[in-house]
Amino acid sequence: MAKAQETTPSDPAVIGDSKAPRTERGRRTMRAILDAAAIEFGDNGFHQASISDITRRAGVALGSFYTYFDSKDAVFRALVRDMSDQVRDHVAPAILSAPDQIAAEQAGLREFIRFVRDHKEIYRIIDEAEFVDPESFRLHYATTADRITRRLRKAADRGEVKGDVSEVHGWAIMGMNVFLGLRYGVWSEDETPDEIAKVVAKMLKEGILRSPDDRAMSEVKT
Amino acid sequence: MAKAQETTPSDPAVIGDSKAPRTERGRRTMRAILDAAAIEFGDNGFHQASISDITRRAGVALGSFYTYFDSKDAVFRALVRDMSDQVRDHVAPAILSAPDQIAAEQAGLREFIRFVRDHKEIYRIIDEAEFVDPESFRLHYATTADRITRRLRKAADRGEVKGDVSEVHGWAIMGMNVFLGLRYGVWSEDETPDEIAKVVAKMLKEGILRSPDDRAMSEVKT
DNA sequence: CTGAAACCTGAACCAGTATTCAACTTGTGT
DNA sequence: ACACAAGTTGAATACTGGTTCAGGTTTCAG
Structure with missing residues (x-):
């Protein structure tokens, strides 16, 4: 459940x-401390996890922690940044290579759920940022919603989706994804990511209102 | 955790x-302590808020706290329950009196955002339950999603919405609502609840894919 | 080889705060 | 009035856990 990322701008x-x-x-x-912190914070939450838990798991002395981080908050900040970037990097390629916008959103959700299943600690860490480091929390979600809104708008310019897309759509789609990730990624895995993404894609595409077509079809059945 | 379900739930x-x-x-x-706790937890979060902060604000002695609550966790639990019930009770009537299902979802979101604007502490309290009292957190969201799914299914039986509604739809809609509430209820009030709800209702109704009709319309304009 | 910088170590310090308790006050039924 | 239950009080207790620090060890340029 850990990682070992290269030196990106977010590398602490x-x-x-x-x-x-x-x-x-x-x-x-430092890497050992960071990885240990991810596990401890993910398992026990920020306040429950103690620095000595972290250093013990990392196999270093308590004092060594302060060689690399100014405080408990500082490691946490570093972790939030790290996780936020990891999701983005994992989901991006699938979205880029989709043939159209609906397919892109579908692929994005599918990959997001897959990522979550491999990194269940992400919710505990990013969500707890609301209390430990509100700035990072805000930034993470504002950036994510904005990314969605922008790509919808581009699709609208291409004529793929309706022209009235707005920030509201971005936040709505992000909200769906976040909660579906929690329910079907972290809490249980009773549906495949692909199935879930398909259902959402259909809803996004044609809405949920029963159309005349649906009516005709069910009459055949009846 | 949750035991006495039949008792007036919002009466702590x-x-x-x-x-x-x-x-x-x-x-x-006790009421004074509970109200003070809502403010303190909302402003400073569970761990920052101290019992003495709460009793000071409530205007009672430190010891009185333990006359009514077993522990710091206990007040928090009581509060989560209280807030959860309050939202439900505030939103329900609007949903019930809507003419059709799309209108119901629209009214529900509109009222939810209105409620949030009057009770901004709700996010800090319910979200922090993920760490302080996971059981309540889970229960709150599972119940809410289930409520949405059930009413969608009923609407499907009436023939108002497509027949393939599932739990996924319930979680998706809840997710949208939660994040829209955070963005447009807590973080800023730069859009009216009614506008936001209308946008979402339209999306729910017809999806975001550009249809032939849209194409025809924009050609007139062009 | 050698000395200084980088690193490591963990006991000790200390601030904050949840919880307890024994004495005191208020309310109420008889 | 009386007595007992309910309610109130805040100093004292107990404990957790973040942070510091003085001294030892490793690394490496010169």
């Missing part, structure tokens, strides 16, 4: 300054 | 047992 190593490790040895220690 | 007085106040005076004190 580059954020800091005086605290950044200067040695290969130091880099390994 | 009945939740407790041995701790329930037996006097008018006691009832007032």
Whole structure:
């Protein structure tokens, strides 16, 4: 459930300054602390998890923690950033390669649920940011919603979706995805990500109102 | 966790047992503590808010707190329950009196956003339950999603909406509502609840895919 | 080799705060 | 009036856990 990302802008190593490790040895220690923190925060939440839990799991001394992070809050901030970027990077390619916009949203949701199943700690970490580090929390969701709104608008310009797309649509779709991820990714896996994404795609495409077509079809059956 | 379901759920007085106040005076004190707790937890979060903050705001002594609640967690539990019931009770009538199902969902969202604007602390309290009292958190959302799914299914039986409604639809709609409430109820009020609900209702009704009709219309304009 | 910088260590410090308790006050039924 | 239950009080207790620090170890450039 851990990760080992390359040096991206969000790599906590580059954020800091005086605290950044200067040695290969130091880099390994910091990585170990970060990975341990992800597990501890994910399992027990921010307040339950203690620094000594983290350092114990990382296999280093308590004091070493403060060689790389200024405070408990600081590791947490670093983690939120890390997770937020990881989701985006995992979902993006599927969206890019979809043939049309509905298919893109479908693929995005499918991949999101898959990602969540492999990283169940993501909800505990990002959601708890609302209390520990509100700025990151806000940024994560505002950015995500904005990304959705922008790609819908582009699709509207291409004539693929109705022209009245707005920020409201972006937030609505994000909300659906977040809760479907919680229900079918974290809480239980009783449906395949693909099935769920298909249902949502259909709803997005034609709505849920019963149309004359539906009526005709059910009359045949009856 | 949840036991006495039949008791007036939003009356916290009945939740407790041995701790329930037996006097008018006691009832007032407990109410004061509960209200103060809602404000403190809402403003500062569970862990930041201290019992003495709460009792100070309520204007009672520290010890009085333990006359009515077993622990800090206990008040929190009581509050989550209280808020959850309050939303439901506020939104229900609007839904019941709607002429059709799409209108019902529209009215529900509109009223939800209105409620949130008057009770911004609701997000901090219910969301923090994920960490403080996971059982209540789960129960709140599972119940809410289920309520939506059930009423959609009824509408499907009446022939108002497509027949393939499922739990997925319930969770999707709830997710939209929750995030729209956060964005347009708590974070800012730059759109009217009514406008937002209308946009969502249209999306729910006909989807976002551009239809031949839309095409024809835009050609007239062009 | 050598000295300084980087790193590691964990006991000790300390602030905050949930919870307890024994004495005191108020309300009420008889 | 009386007595007992209900309610109130806030200092004292107990404990958790973040943060510091003084001293030891490892690394590596020169």
